[in-house]
Amino acid sequence: MEILENLFLTTLRDERTTRDQFRFAAAGLAEALAHRAIESLKVSMGPIKTPIAETTGFWFKGDVVLIPILRSGLALLPAFVKYFSQSVVGFVGLRRDEKTAIAQLYYCKLPKIKNEDQVIILDPMIATGGTAMQTIQILLDKGINQEQIMFVSVVCAPEGFDKVSKMFPKVKFIVAARDESLNAQKFIIPGLGDFGDRFFGTE
Numbered sequence: 001m002e003i004l005e006n007l008f009l010t011t012l013r014d015e016r017t018t019r020d021q022f023r024f025a026a027a028g029l030a031e032a033l034a035h036r037a038i039e040s041l042k043v044s045m046g047p048i049k050t051p052i053a054e055t056t057g058f059w060f061k062g063d064v065v066l067i068p069i070l071r072s073g074l075a076l077l078p079a080f081v082k083y084f085s086q087s088v089v090g091f092v093g094l095r096r097d098e099k100t101a102i103a104q105l106y107y108c109k110l111p112k113i114k115n116e117d118q119v120i121i122l123d124p125m126i127a128t129g130g131t132a133m134q135t136i137q138i139l140l141d142k143g144i145n146q147e148q149i150m151f152v153s154v155v156c157a158p159e160g161f162d163k164v165s166k167m168f169p170k171v172k173f174i175v176a177a178r179d180e181s182l183n184a185q186k187f188i189i190p191g192l193g194d195f196g197d198r199f200f201g202t203e
Contacts, residue, residue, distance in 0.1 A: 002032065004032060005029060005032045005176050008025040008026075008028045008029035008032065009025075009029060009154070009177055009192075011024075011025035012026060012029065012192045012198075013191070013192045015193070017198075019198070019199075022198050022199060023075075023199060026075050026076075026124075026154075026195075026199055027075075027078065027079060029154060029176060030078070030079035031079045032176075033152050033154075033174055033176060034079045034080050034082070034083045035083070036174050037080070037083075037120055037150060037152055037174055040150060040172055040174065041060055041061075041118055041150070042060070042118060043058050043059060043060055043061060044058070044059055044060075044061050045057070045058055046059075061118065062114060062115075062116030062117040062118055063086070063087065063088060063114070063116075063117045064084040064086070064087040064117070064118050065087060065088050065089075065090060065111060065113055065117050065118070065119045065120070066081065066087045066088070066089045066090070066120050067089070067090045067091065067110070067119060067120065067121045067135070067139075068091060068092075068121075068122040068123070069092050069093075069094060069123040069135055070091055070092065070093035070094070070107060071093075071196050071200065072123060072124045072125065072195045072196040072199065073122040073123045073124070075124060075195070075196075075199045076123075076124060076152065076154075077089070077122060080120065080152075084120075088111040090109055090111050090113075091107060091108070091109045091110075092105070092107070092108050092110075092121075092138060093105065093106045093107030093108065094131045094134060094135065096130070096131065102130060103130045103131040103134055105134065105138075108138060110139075110142065113139075113142065113144055115145070115148075118148055118150065119139060119144060119148050119149045119150065120150045120151075120152055121135055121136070121139075121149065121150070121151045121152065122152050123152075123153055124154040124155070125153060125154060125155055125188060125195055126151075126153050126155075126156035126157065126160045126161050126164065126175070127156075127157050127182060127186055127187065127188050128157075128159065128160045128163075128182065128186050129159070129160030129161065129163040129164040130160075132151060132153075132160070132164045133163070133164055133167060136149060136151070136164070136168050136171060145170075146168050146169075146170035146171050147170050149168075149171045149172070150171070150172040150173075150174065151164075151171055151172070151173050151174070152174045152175075153173070153174070153175045154175070154177070154192075154195070155175070155176065155177045155178075155179050155188055155191060155192060156175050156177075156178055156179065156188070157179055157180075157181060157182045157188045157189075158178060158179070158180075158181065159181065159182050160182070161175070161178060179191060
């Protein structure tokens with residue numbers, strides 16, 4: 001991991017971090033992850049003309065579709081909209097039951113996604129993997145191929161990450177840190193607490 005990503009991640013993990021510091025670090029890390037996503041997307045090449053001469057240009061294959069998982073995924077969205085300014089945005093809302101750790105779908109609004117488009121799912125944490133698997137399956141049920149999908153996250157537990165990546169082996173994953181484990185309450189260790197609560201100031 002790059003030093004800058006480590007610095008931002010340390011701020012996010014520290015329990016002493018204030019809300020404004022947490023938001024600043026989240027925005028910085030989101031930009032770093034957006035850069036990594038750019039490097040992993042498929043591109044096309046072709047001739048373009050400068051004011052002086054012809055040369056070769058590069059552009060993304062198809063449209064880029066951003067899908068933040070509500071609500072924490074919204075924290076990553078501004079950085080990705082900045083770098084993918086022509087992107088369209090869809091939303092998936094999944095709420096985890098704290099007793100069962102099972103996520104329930106409560107909202108889904110997706111744009112039309114073409115076969116050549118590239119889809120980036122945004123969710124800061126992969127714990128049990130349930131939310132990630134449900135979101136990916138929603139896309140697959142709509143005819144989107146695994147090869148079109150990239151999942152971007154801040155931290156993950158190995159239990160959840162391994163489960164999702166084995167079930168969907170052709171989905172690309174970009175994760176800033178793979179943590180140690182899940183505890184008995186299904187929270188990531190060492191993790192960073194509840195990302196949404198710390199970012200939005202709610203409990």
